[in-house]
Amino acid sequence: MTTPGCGQISFAALTDYPVGELPGTDATAIEDHLFSCAECGTRAAELDQLVRAIGPAVRSAEVGGFVTDAVLNRLAREGVRTRTFALSPGAVVPCAVWEDDEVMALRLRAEFGVASEITMSQRVAGNEVLRATGHIASSSPGELVYALPAAWVRQLPAVEIEVLLTAHGGDDERPLARYTLVHEGSLRR
């Protein structure tokens, strides 16, 4: 059954299918249709292309953002060199990024209280270069993990990188913690 313009399987339903979130009967119906409909096959090919492209993009270390240990563990299993800094509030630490590091992971520890959202701001030489808002993962209470490309840090001159966390909860907004990475250029082995 090849139906031009067929909308029997939506893109959203397709995203549910491979991750096992459809009841067995729905999944079987999708399978039976998918293998006989060119239109839905094309939609499946788009999803397949996207899903297959995510791994190489993440491994390229160019994605970054808030992550959890599940993502860092996968990067480690795939041999991506990750430099991790575990920082307590007020920490001032040397930012040792080696020439072969690919990802820099910041474990930002703080008392988050009941905050629902946290904004992280990075400043280089007093200028804000990055601002991101994320949520505390209940799998790692007391810390927020942020990954960024090590190449971005390496290209900086010797400079202090300030990282600021601000908590949001309801109408409330309060500074949480400040960390300082003292970057002195890329290190060679």
Added chain:
Amino acid sequence: MPETNATADAISDEALARRIADGPAGSTDAEEAELYRRFAPRVRLYGRRHLRDGAAADDLAQDVLLRTIERLRAGEVRRPEEIGSFILGTSRMTAHGERRITRRREALAARFVEMPGNTSPASTATLDTPRVASCLRALTERDRLVVLLTYYAEREAPRIAEDLGISPGAVRAIRHRAMARLRECVLRGHQP
């Protein structure tokens, strides 16, 4: 254009299957590559669901399409007009015997070294990595994290919900939105 003269990409699944079945050995490379292009993504999604592993799903797609072409060449596909059903049935049977896949694939690859599965047909080539990375960066933090946990860390939805402190329904809604935005950005060039 009559299907007898049309190029492989312009004919029906049935006509494609018949050409492979009827063509002399070595004369249907284009048809075999087209069959692979059309069905490998569907088999991979099937594999992701049933094997819960991206690499195993890749193996399954290659194995199923190799088996299908082998059966077509041998004249063992009785109803070429239902080639999709045949491939689905082969996927089910092969996934069921997953542990045999590696041995079987190695044996078949040795027999058909020039098979389309080894030549990366254009439609299954990976997308431009810097572009995908840029589109992932453009997602909101939560959307991106759900995409990474689902498709990179291969975490199941209930576990993601637990990790992020949200409901499984919220994970699903975020994933729908995020993947739609990613598709628009990567394939259509629209920034989220």
